[in-house]
Amino acid sequence: MSPRNSPQKSPREDNDTMYELKIISQFAAAHQLREFEGECENLHGHNWKIEVTACGNSLEKNGLLIDFRVIKAATKKVLDGLDHKFLNELESFKDSNPSSENIARHIFKSLSRELNDETVRITKVTAWESDSACASYTAP
Ligand SMILES: [Zn+2]
Numbered sequence: 001m002s003p004r005n006s007p008q009k010s011p012r013e014d015n016d017t018m019y020e021l022k023i024i025s026q027f028a029a030a031h032q033l034r035e036f037e038g039e040c041e042n043l044h045g046h047n048w049k050i051e052v053t054a055c056g057n058s059l060e061k062n063g064l065l066i067d068f069r070v071i072k073a074a075t076k077k078v079l080d081g082l083d084h085k086f087l088n089e090l091e092s093f094k095d096s097n098p099s100s101e102n103i104a105r106h107i108f109k110s111l112s113r114e115l116n117d118e119t120v121r122i123t124k125v126t127a128w129e130s131d132s133a134c135a136s137y138t139a140p
Helices: 068-080 100-115
Strands: 019-031 044-056 121-130 133-138
Touching (some): 044 100, 100 121, 100 133
Antiparallel strands (some): 019 044, 044 121, 121 133
């Protein structure tokens, strides 16, 4: 029997499968890592690329998990608070280094507060500080 003839299982009833949405955004900022020996100890900037992943296993009637525009707007709001700033001076990084790890966590927490509900939740935020290095903060 070809898989095409097998009975279709509704994705709404299958808790082992999920829809995963991802949007990509960016911001530019300066930082200086304390207690760090390396290039990032000196004041400098990055163009961070931010990936935001949202998951859920049931769709709205319109076939969407959540409108991409909603995720993009919430992300823009958080990134506007970081864009063209000296990150070390922000309240969010008063007690922690503005490393890519902590930036990913800050964005994850902010977006989770804003977007998580019964059907959608933020599962991962990745902060790329260069083309070859990124840090992610995830939740199962
Ligand atoms: Zn750096």
